[in-house]
Amino acid sequence: MKVLVSGGAGYIGSHTVVRLVEAGHDVVIVDNFSNAVPAVLGRLEALTGTAIPCHAFDLTDHDKTAHLFAAEAFEAVIHFAGYKAVGESVAKPLDYYENNLGSTFSLLRAMQRHDVTKLVFSSSATVYGTDQAGATEDRRTFATNPYGWTKVMQEQIMRDVAVASPEMRFALLRYFNPVGAHPSGTIGEDPSDVPNNLMPYIAQVAVGRREKLQVFGDDYDTPDGTGVRDYIHVADLAAGHVAALEALDRTQDAVNVWNLGSGRGTSVLELLHAFEKAVGRDLPYEIVGRRPGDVASSYADPAKANAELHWRTEKSVEDMCADTWRWQSQNPQGYAG
Structure with missing residues (x-):
């Protein structure tokens, strides 16, 4: 088409x-x-x-x-x-x-x-x-x-x-x-300002553009107290x-x-620690207060798409972190350099 x-x-x-x-x-x-x-x-x-x-x-x-x-x-x-x-x-x-x-x-x-x-x-x-x-x-x-x-x-x-x-x-x-990003590291997420989402913020901390990650709340009703999302x-x-x-x-x-979606939830700290494995070092973070409007858990039931589109997610959280780090490390300033 x-x-x-x-x-x-x-x-x-x-x-x-x-x-x-x-x-x-x-x-x-x-x-x-x-x-x-x-x-x-x-x-x-x-x-x-x-x-x-x-x-x-x-x-x-x-x-x-x-x-x-x-x-x-x-x-x-x-x-x-x-x-x-x-x-x-x-x-x-x-x-x-x-x-x-x-x-x-x-x-x-x-x-x-x-x-x-x-x-x-x-x-x-x-x-x-x-x-x-x-x-x-x-x-x-x-x-x-x-x-x-x-x-x-x-x-x-x-x-x-x-x-x-x-x-x-x-x-x-x-x-x-x-x-995540294209596995070649050629294209990826490049927020024009301070990232609103977790993964690009972690990536910018890892590459030295941000001092540390702020984790908004660790007292949610989730396994480790941090927000759970379907990545x-x-x-x-x-x-x-x-x-x-x-x-x-x-x-x-x-x-x-x-x-x-994947139908699986990953917490903020789980994603951070997975990214640390991709980078090969610990990354600085601090726990701060909850952010207004955030929910404890958000994840899909993708069964309908699985059945009707013959589609399902194939990439793991580890893949997401590895590909994001490849993009960010090859393009520390995003598309600007």
Whole structure:
């Protein structure tokens, strides 16, 4: 298929682009580079041996989006583009609603106008609110922050569009904590500011960019008192997107919801100690107070995706740490050097 990947220069998007090309699909990227850098494009072409067109503009620009769809005969869209920091969404809710919903409106209108019927949507475990332990796809959705509400709302918008346009096929992929990097160390996660997520923060401590890791709370009802999360290697996650895209050709359901995760929880300290083994030394950390809004445990029940997509995670926590360290040690300043 000819696939438009929105946010394709970002962390998850770039790894999915590699997987799409490996699977034989024809890929075009659109990205405004608000949370990505153009340097990734050359690395993607080197990894894939393929020239990958990229259009640098914001999807909230309806005219540019419409022009792109008029110029290219897309058969499907994978939609990653959007703001994604929970804390920032609380401080800037209007920015999050305007950007995340606006980009989706623009995409859906262009898709309808040009008869593009397949969309894979990058949703999130945040749609399960505080009820994230062992979550199954039929669990009620709600959110505890503006970022999460944009995901809930986008899912609902797509459901409503599917009712009005029954030829549409949507895959709503709810995933948990993507980590890791391409095994070559060529592409990986490169936060533009202080990392909001655990793994890139640990990696930056290991490479000397951060003094120490702060562990937010050790008094949760978990085996070691620290928060438990379902970590998924970004390569497995990319494979899940390709599997979902290809499943849309087979399904009779207009809206398809799949959790992408391992189904296993790993605590903050377990992940830290696994990373220490990858690095070969202890890393400094301190226990501090809980962070507002954090839940004790968050992990997927991926049984539906296992059965319907013939997909399951293959990479271990050790793989995630080894690949992250390879990326970070080869690129201590990320794509900047």
